[in-house]
Amino acid sequence: MSELTIALIVFGCCFVSALVGMAVKLPEHHREQESKDVVKLVMGLIATVAALVLSLLVASANTSYNTQRAELQSLAANAILLDRWLVAYGPEADGVRDLLHERISSMRERLWSPDGVQPTPLDGVTKFIGEIQALSPKTDAQRMMVGRLMQLGETVVHERLVMFEQSGGGVSWPVLLALVGWICLLFLGFGLFTRFNLTVFISLASGALSVSIAIFIILELSTPYSGLLQLSDAPVRYALSQMVK
Numbered sequence: 001m002s003e004l005t006i007a008l009i010v011f012g013c014c015f016v017s018a019l020v021g022m023a024v025k026l027p028e029h030h031r032e033q034e035s036k037d038v039v040k041l042v043m044g045l046i047a048t049v050a051a052l053v054l055s056l057l058v059a060s061a062n063t064s065y066n067t068q069r070a071e072l073q074s075l076a077a078n079a080i081l082l083d084r085w086l087v088a089y090g091p092e093a094d095g096v097r098d099l100l101h102e103r104i105s106s107m108r109e110r111l112w113s114p115d116g117v118q119p120t121p122l123d124g125v126t127k128f129i130g131e132i133q134a135l136s137p138k139t140d141a142q143r144m145m146v147g148r149l150m151q152l153g154e155t156v157v158h159e160r161l162v163m164f165e166q167s168g169g170g171v172s173w174p175v176l177l178a179l180v181g182w183i184c185l186l187f188l189g190f191g192l193f194t195r196f197n198l199t200v201f202i203s204l205a206s207g208a209l210s211v212s213i214a215i216f217i218i219l220e221l222s223t224p225y226s227g228l229l230q231l232s233d234a235p236v237r238y239a240l241s242q243m244v245k
Helices: 003-023 033-089 091-111 122-133 140-166 173-192 198-222 234-242
Strands: none
Touching: 003 173, 003 198, 033 091, 033 140, 033 173, 033 198, 033 234, 091 122, 091 140, 091 234, 122 140, 173 198
């Protein structure tokens, strides 16, 4: 189910809850001022909890999105640096360079795939590390560089695996469902002591739209490699362009 579909469902649930509240015919003694005061107090409590949880979800999703962007930029920079070290090592490392270019290109295709993020094969990871370990240094300079190459290679592999592990979305669905339930209760309470008119209709629709947009933003930030707010692959494309012989 897409993020937009979920947002539309949330909008519908909130707005329908308000209409149900307006449709409920409360007995006259339930419409006394004391009853209204109690309902308002409970609604205020629910609104406070919902606002707190909503802000935490937005902050968490935004942090996850920014972390993914930083990791993407770090991976691209380390891949370029590793490629430069392989060039400095000599022609013996051309096979490792080709494999590095292939792995980064494959990562780009898997992360920005039209069918969603595709899992990364571990055999390619072990093959890449094995190629670096198989280098046979012949000079003192090459011997000094092997350790640095291994360190950079492991860093690139680690960042690549972490990005795939974190790309599946970090939304806590039970918390999100609880939040939507609380907000629906709020809209139900809004409609209990309200009569239907154009002003009320527009106000309730605006409130439901605001909530659904907030949920949409949370879902979009939690899936950084798809949707309207997806991360750009520009750092990876730049890194690949720098690896061309």
